[in-house]
Amino acid sequence: MYLGIDLGTSEVKLLLIDGSGQVVGQAGVPLQLQRPQPLWSEQSPDDWWLATEAGVARLRAAHPKAWGQVRAIGLSGQMHGAVLLGEHDQVLRPAILWNDGRSHAECDTLLQRAPRLHQISGNLAMPGFTAPKLLWVQAHEPEVFAQVRSVLLPKDHLRLLLSGEKVSDPSDAAGTLWLDVAARDWSDELLAACNLSRAHMPRLVESNQPCATLRPQLAQAWGLRPEVLIAAGAGDNAASAIGIGAVRPGEGFLSLGTSGVLFVVNDRFRPNPASAVHAFCHALPQRWHQMSVMLSAASCLKWFVQMSGAADEAALLADIALLPPDTLRDAPLFLPYLAGERTPHNDAFAQGMFFGLGHGSTRAACGYAVLEGVAFGLADGLAALQAAGTEVRPLSLVGGGARSGLWAQLIADALGVELVVHTGAEAGGALGAARLGWMAAGGTEAQACTRPEITARYRPDAERRARLQPRLERFREIYQRLKPLWAHRA
Numbered sequence: 001m002y003l004g005i006d007l008g009t010s011e012v013k014l015l016l017i018d019g020s021g022q023v024v025g026q027a028g029v030p031l032q033l034q035r036p037q038p039l040w041s042e043q044s045p046d047d048w049w050l051a052t053e054a055g056v057a058r059l060r061a062a063h064p065k066a067w068g069q070v071r072a073i074g075l076s077g078q079m080h081g082a083v084l085l086g087e088h089d090q091v092l093r094p095a096i097l098w099n100d101g102r103s104h105a106e107c108d109t110l111l112q113r114a115p116r117l118h119q120i121s122g123n124l125a126m127p128g129f130t131a132p133k134l135l136w137v138q139a140h141e142p143e144v145f146a147q148v149r150s151v152l153l154p155k156d157h158l159r160l161l162l163s164g165e166k167v168s169d170p171s172d173a174a175g176t177l178w179l180d181v182a183a184r185d186w187s188d189e190l191l192a193a194c195n196l197s198r199a200h201m202p203r204l205v206e207s208n209q210p211c212a213t214l215r216p217q218l219a220q221a222w223g224l225r226p227e228v229l230i231a232a233g234a235g236d237n238a239a240s241a242i243g244i245g246a247v248r249p250g251e252g253f254l255s256l257g258t259s260g261v262l263f264v265v266n267d268r269f270r271p272n273p274a275s276a277v278h279a280f281c282h283a284l285p286q287r288w289h290q291m292s293v294m295l296s297a298a299s300c301l302k303w304f305v306q307m308s309g310a311a312d313e314a315a316l317l318a319d320i321a322l323l324p325p326d327t328l329r330d331a332p333l334f335l336p337y338l339a340g341e342r343t344p345h346n347d348a349f350a351q352g353m354f355f356g357l358g359h360g361s362t363r364a365a366c367g368y369a370v371l372e373g374v375a376f377g378l379a380d381g382l383a384a385l386q387a388a389g390t391e392v393r394p395l396s397l398v399g400g401g402a403r404s405g406l407w408a409q410l411i412a413d414a415l416g417v418e419l420v421v422h423t424g425a426e427a428g429g430a431l432g433a434a435r436l437g438w439m440a441a442g443g444t445e446a447q448a449c450t451r452p453e454i455t456a457r458y459r460p461d462a463e464r465r466a467r468l469q470p471r472l473e474r475f476r477e478i479y480q481r482l483k484p485l486w487a488h489r490a
Contacts, residue, residue: 002074006239014055039100071228073162075436080098083151086149092147109132110135110194117193134194153176169205171235186204235283236429237261252264254396256407262382266287277292279291296352328467396421413465
């Protein structure tokens with residue numbers, strides 16, 4: 001048995017697979033975000049650990065026999081978060097997360113200090129990345145920065161608590177702006193630009209390799225055998241790719257989770273920062289990937305359900321499905337920038353909005369606009385990938401949003417790309433993490449990185465796609481016209 005632990009933004013998910021790769025059981029424990037000021041997004045690392053322990057208890061109780069046979073643990077997690085540790089590995093402040101926009105000014109500072117940033121990291125300086133966050137802490141919380149002895153990414157902080165080891169992997173480290181992505185190693189030049197050094201960084205181990213063992217006292221308390229291996233693991237998107245078997249060039253997925261991601265595998269480092277496309281290491285040696293990211297995707301639907309008073313997401317989706325198709329062209333338009341945006345705009349100040357509301361704008365019509373706005377944001381990301389020279393084949397659809405066939409078809413129509421859903425698609429990074437644990441314990445790539453069974457296909461419909469194009473053009477025009485107004489927030 002192999003255990004995957006995925007530290008997401010909205011929940012910690014644990015998943016067990018057996019020696020043939022079949023999912024035996026899973027458990028999830030929700031997490032909450034804190035937004036103490038505009039543009040801020042934080043979580044307490046203590047909450048991550050409490051949620052992990054609660055998930056362990058649930059999975060152990062549900063599958064006691066399988067649980068006791070766990071041989072290895074793989075980790076996956078939300079990327080870019082800054083966990084700052086002091087001399088005794090104590091947490092110095094709440095973790096600053098990937099969707100935090102406070103360090104926009106520090107992005108310019110970083111580029112001034114490290115003119116070769118784009119060449120080395122392959123990415124633009126964006127507030128969501130880790131490096132600008134440390135410059136912000138240095139400028140605004142100097143007493144905290146003076147105490148920093150280690151900087152860990154979220155999943156790597158879990159590993160420290162699990163094993164006592166400070167380790168990361170190239171896929172997750174690529175999102176810090178401190179990694180030489182082509183060399184898959186820390187860049188002394190980029191670290192120095194943030195007044196840091198390798199001494200502050202965890203050691204790097206490839207994602208599918210063992211890097212530590214579970215603390216003996218934890219193994220005993222959790223009812224596990226001694227010497228449970230821990231794999232280096234991966235950032236959540238690279239782990240999700242492992243989970244659906246996207247390991248060869250051209251293969252990829254669309255993740256419809258808290259954020260929205262288009263991920264395509266490359267056989268070499270192919271940076272194109274001008275399009276705000278991310279170029280990161282994949283979770284297997286000598287493989288890389290390109291990625292477009294929108295900061296708010298399924299989280300837009302969750303927000304609208306709460307804001308509108310709908311019973312739940314399923315009820316709202318059912319109402320949207322009843323809308324006559326000929327009325328959709330007159331629905332409001334929705335900009336999904338609830339937390340700013342990355343690809344293609346790199347705009348921390350972009351805001352969400354409805355455009356075109358009228359007396360006939362029902363909750364269902366506005367709900368449709370939310371689904372469509374997210375689809376249009378993903379279409380912008382696809383255009384950026386294509387401009388960077390990436391060819392996109394049919395994409396696997398993963399994440400919580402994959403449960404909605406209505407939304408999946410709308411996205412396929414907006415992108416003009418076939419989407420396929422696999423068994424366990426909602427498992428996301430947790431399945432990939434378990435597979436990385438399997439490989440760390442001796443499993444081969446051929447064994448562990450198979451494609452799960454396809455359960456649904458969504459092929460783009462030419463007529464619906466044609467109806468969406470004028471609305472997509474209007475969607476893009478609205479952003480461009482409003483961008484100067486948002487810039488005044490800087």
